Amino acid sequence: GDSVTQMEGPVTLSEEAFLTINCTYTATGYPSLFWYVQYPGEGLQLLLKATKADDKGSNKGFEATYRKETTSFHLEKGSVQVSDSAVYFCALSGGANNLFFGTGTRLTVIP
Amino acid sequence: KAGVTQTPRYLIKTRGQQVTLSCSPISGHRSVSWYQQTPGQGLQFLFEYFSETQRNKGNFPGRFSGRQFSNSRSEMNVSTLELGDSALYLCASSIQAGELDTQYFGPGTRLTVL
Numbered sequence: 001g002d003s004v005t006q007m008e009g010p011v012t013l014s015e016e017a018f019l020t021i022n023c024t025y026t027a028t029g030y031p032s033l034f035w036y037v038q039y040p041g042e043g044l045q046l047l048l049k050a051t052k053a054d055d056k057g058s059n060k061g062f063e064a065t066y067r068k069e070t071t072s073f074h075l076e077k078g079s080v081q082v083s084d085s086a087v088y089f090c091a092l093s094g095g096a097n098n099l100f101f102g103t104g105t106r107l108t109v110i111p
Numbered sequence: 112k113a114g115v116t117q118t119p120r121y122l123i124k125t126r127g128q129q130v131t132l133s134c135s136p137i138s139g140h141r142s143v144s145w146y147q148q149t150p151g152q153g154l155q156f157l158f159e160y161f162s163e164t165q166r167n168k169g170n171f172p173g174r175f176s177g178r179q180f181s182n183s184r185s186e187m188n189v190s191t192l193e194l195g196d197s198a199l200y201l202c203a204s205s206i207q208a209g210e211l212d213t214q215y216f217g218p219g220t221r222l223t224v225l
Contacts, residue, residue, distance in 0.1 A: 036216075043115075043201055044216040089154065098144070098167050099203075099214060101154035 002027045006090045006102025013080055013109050021075040021105045023064075023090035031092040033057075033066055033073040034099070038087045047075075047088070080109045113138065115204050115217035123223045129190040132220045136183050136204030143185040144214060145177060148199040157200075160185055161207065189222075197224045 007022040025033065032051045036044040048057030053068035062077045073090060090102040116135045124130050136143050145157040156169040160179035177187040183204075189196055199221050203214035 034213075043117075043218040044203075046213055046215065049213060091154075094156075098156050098159060098169070099146075099154075100156070103153050 002031065002092060002094045002100045004090050004092055004100050004102040007105050008103070009087075009105040009107070011105060011107045013107070015082055015109055015111050016079045017109075019075070019077040019080045019084075019107070021088055021090075021107070023073045023075065023102060025071050025073065025090075025092050027071075027092055027094075030068075031094065033064070034091045034093070035062070035064055035073070035075050036089045036091060036101075038089065038104070040086070044089065080107070082109045082111055085109050115202055115215055117200075117202050117217040117220050119220060120218065121221050121223075123225065124192050125225050126192055126194060128192050129188060130192060130222060131186055131188045132200055132202075132222070134185045134187075134202030134204075134217060136185070136202075137215055140204035140206050140215075141183050142205045142207055142212070143179055143183065144203045144205075145185070145187050146201045146203065147171075148201060148219070149197070154201070157187065192224045194224050196222065198222060 003026045005024050034049045035047040037047045048059040050057040050066035056065045064073050064075045087104045087106045089104045091099045118133045142161045144159040148154045159167040163179045174190045179185045199219045201219045203216045205212035205214045
């Protein structure tokens, strides 16, 4: 069945460091891929998405490229800020608005 | 445009009771999905409604049920609560029930079962 495997956390970085959070997926067909972010005490916010192979999603300095050949959708940011501290979830669409989520990666950015 | 709203935000119940959670989607959105988030199991899909019809259901027992009204607002109900039902319940809406649609999440209802 469809599933998402996400890099285990937690991840602690210094401000302005480079961020990579790995995400790989297993799916039949060609799902859309998403990164969601959850700040403390809040629900999920869509960070970026990609709907087909080689698409690059980007938002707020974050980027991820849909790699069909490696079934990956790694999240990257060139210079993290303290305000980026949150839990990041990789997800794929299973059709009919059924999202499969990874386990989440907690990011802490220290000044 | 107002976002997805969920009520109540916090709820405390005891084992054996039942609970109803409410979700109001973004105006114009016709699809509502529900998810359960727990530390142990992560985010799991419960069910999805579109035009008052359940179109998809996750792997949860029949104690979990839902419905959608003609104005797209949705409720989910959990009967005979168990301790393991303690979780953050998230509702998400999208314009329609398509794989390419983006789901927008509400802040969640945190349910604690004692």
